[in-house]
Amino acid sequence: MTGLPAGRLSRGLRERSGYDLASSRSTAPDGGASGGPVRLPLPPGFTTPLGCDAVGLPARHGFRTMAHLSRPGCVFADTDWWWWIVPAESDLGLSWPQPARYVPGAYVPTRPRLIHLPEASAPYTPPIPLYLMVCRVAGTAPAWSTVPHQGS
Numbered sequence: 102m103t104g105l106p107a108g109r110l111s112r113g114l115r116e117r118s119g120y121d122l123a124s125s126r127s128t129a130p131d132g133g134a135s136g137g138p139v140r141l142p143l144p145p146g147f148t149t150p151l152g153c154d155a156v157g158l159p160a161r162h163g164f165r166t167m168a169h170l171s172r173p174g175c176v177f178a179d180t181d182w183w184w185w186i187v188p189a190e191s192d193l194g195l196s197w198p199q200p201a202r203y204v205p206g207a208y209v210p211t212r213p214r215l216i217h218l219p220e221a222s223a224p225y226t227p228p229i230p231l232y233l234m235v236c237r238v239a240g241t242a243p244a245w246s247t248v249p250h251q252g253s
Contacts, residue, residue, distance in 0.1 A: 138204075138208035138209060138210055139208065139209060139210075139211075139212055140206065140207055140208050140209075141153075141155055141175075141177050141184060141186065141207040141208075141209060141213070142215075143175060143186070143224050144175070144215065144218065144224075146222065147175070147222060147223065147224045148222055148223060149223070149224065150223075151188035151189060151223075151225065152188060152189025152190070153186060153187075153188070153189060153206065153207045153224070154186075154187050154188070154189050154190070154191055154192070154203065154204060154205050154206065154207055155177075155184045155185065155186055155187065155203075155204045155207040155208075155209060156184070156185045156187055156191070156197065156201055156202070156203055156204075156226075156228075156231060156235065157182045157183065157184045157185075157201065157202040157203075157204065157209065158182065158183050158200060158201055158202075158235065158238065159181065159182060159183075159200050160178065160179070160180060160181055160182055160183055162183070162200075162238045163178060163183035165238065166183070166185075166231075166234050166235070166238065167183075167217070169234050169237075170226060170227075170230055170231060170234060171230065172219065172221075172226070172227060172230075173185065173217055173219065173226045174186045174187075174217075174219045174221075174223065174224045174225040174226040175215060175217065175218060175219065175224040175225075175226075176215075176216055176217035176226070177209075177213035177214060177215055177216065178213050178214060178216045179211050179212070179213040179214065181211065182202075182209070182211065182213065183213075183216075184204075184207075184209055184213055185226040185231055186207060186224045186225055186226060187225055187226055187228045187231065188225050188228065189205070189206075191203075191228035191232075192205075194245050194246040195228075195232055195244075195245065195246070196244050196246075197232065197235060198235060198236055198239035198241045199239060200238075200239065201235045201238075201239065
């Protein structure tokens with residue numbers, strides 16, 4: 102098909118997972134009526150013991166990024182952006198380069214659809230491989246902070 106890693110893309114997703122993509126639109130406490138950020142809704146059955154943030158890339162980089170990730174988690178997309186679910190604080194010690202957007206709490210500015218489900222019960226894309234791919238897309242070298250985490 103597209104050379105994407107194992108997982109379930111939106112085509113046929115409903116049949117294989119029992120998850121209705123029509124209801125996978127993001128929701129806000131007010132239903133998004135205010136036009137403010139909306140939280141990406143995770144499908145039933147997924148656990149988030151590490152919290153939940155999101156990393157977005159412009160849609161033109163979506164397929165290329167997916168093709169290079171061995172274990173993508175839940176991925177959401179609309180015509181302009183693709184969003185990967187990562188554990189909370191995946192920005193700790195990392196400087197996510199432009200054009201990427203890192204959003205705590207997985208609150209995004211639009212209402213994307215779920216396009217990929219992982220085989221595992223956790224919704225996460227491993228943040229370091231995603232970060233390395235984002236750096237490749239951005240044409241920058243990866244940069245880690247040497248400052249230790251508070252409480253370490």
